[in-house]
């Protein structure tokens with residue numbers, strides 16, 4: 001995914017530097033689940049009532065949180081259900097943990113949705129968890145309340161990657177604001193500074209643990225042991241978190257404006273060409289479907305070689321190769337996005 005710190009956002013660095021020198025930084029506080037004030041600040045990021053600091057675990061990144069959860073929920077050889085297409089992050093993490101990933105399909109019929117028969121068919125006696133990503137990267141699809149209900153009905157713990165939750169393009173009451181809304185299921189909802197504040201360099205993420213009290217309490221107790229093994233989150237960034245979250249609003253607004261503007265620019269540039277912009281509800285990426293005259297990898301190579309435009313071939317995310325697609329980052333500078341969008345339109349028409 002595009003690095004948000006090098007795409008020409010002109011955020012003032014002074015308040016960030018001031019926030020990163022909080023009082024107390026000279027003292028090491030080895031609290032495995034995180035410092036209380038930081039956990040409370042992270043709890044307030046969830047769009048659900050009743051997420052308390054005690055139900056929040058801090059980690060250095062959501063990638064690390066995923067890894068801890070694989071160790072918490074699985075033994076070697078166990079399986080985790082994952083959406084396809086999606087971001088390929090989990091493959092390596094699962095390999096490291098000796099866990100198998102079982103894909104379930106997201107289907108596109110003018111909008112993306114969970115293919116529920118495919119989800120239900122993916123469950124085996126070795127399934128230990130189901131991952132949902134909302135908004136999903138790169139499809140930009142958001143989980144509906146009804147889909148969440150069906151996911152919860154599988155009876156498996158839910159790992160909900162909500163790193164892009166603040167980047168839905170419009171409100172929609174049929175959408176689950178967070179998987180922590182699920183009734184009866186053990187839920188781990190992941191977020192972090194990387195996307196929420198465009199600060200991946202600070203290495204701080206959080207998970208909210210939801211579900212029946214006894215289950216959640218036991219999960220938190222076990223996660224404390226896992227986290228204690230690493231103690232990976234630095235003290236200063238935890239102390240800085242409340243202030244960093246105050247600074248995050250305008251940063252998110254700027255990124256959201258780029259995504260919305262970028263989609264508009266892409267739609268305009270592709271109108272009347274054989275390229276199609278797929279529908280999305282949120283996130284930092286857009287999928288463009290191109291003519292089936294060459295594979296997605298060749299489309300990506302052609303765009304780079306002939307136009308200097310960098311896109312990802314859709315297969316990197318398990319998008320179907322029969323209808324070739326490329327994935328475009330929307331948070332690049334609007335000038336670069338406009339040049340890239342024109343090039344894609346031109347290339348598709350040649």
Ligand SMILES: Cc1ncc(COP(=O)(O)O)c(C=O)c1O
Pocket residue numbers: 001061062063064087089133136137161163192194195200205
């Ligand atoms: C859907 C999704 N989840 C998680 C991550 C990883 O985020 P982090 O920087 O917190 O590890 C990414 C990175 O791009 C992502 O796209």
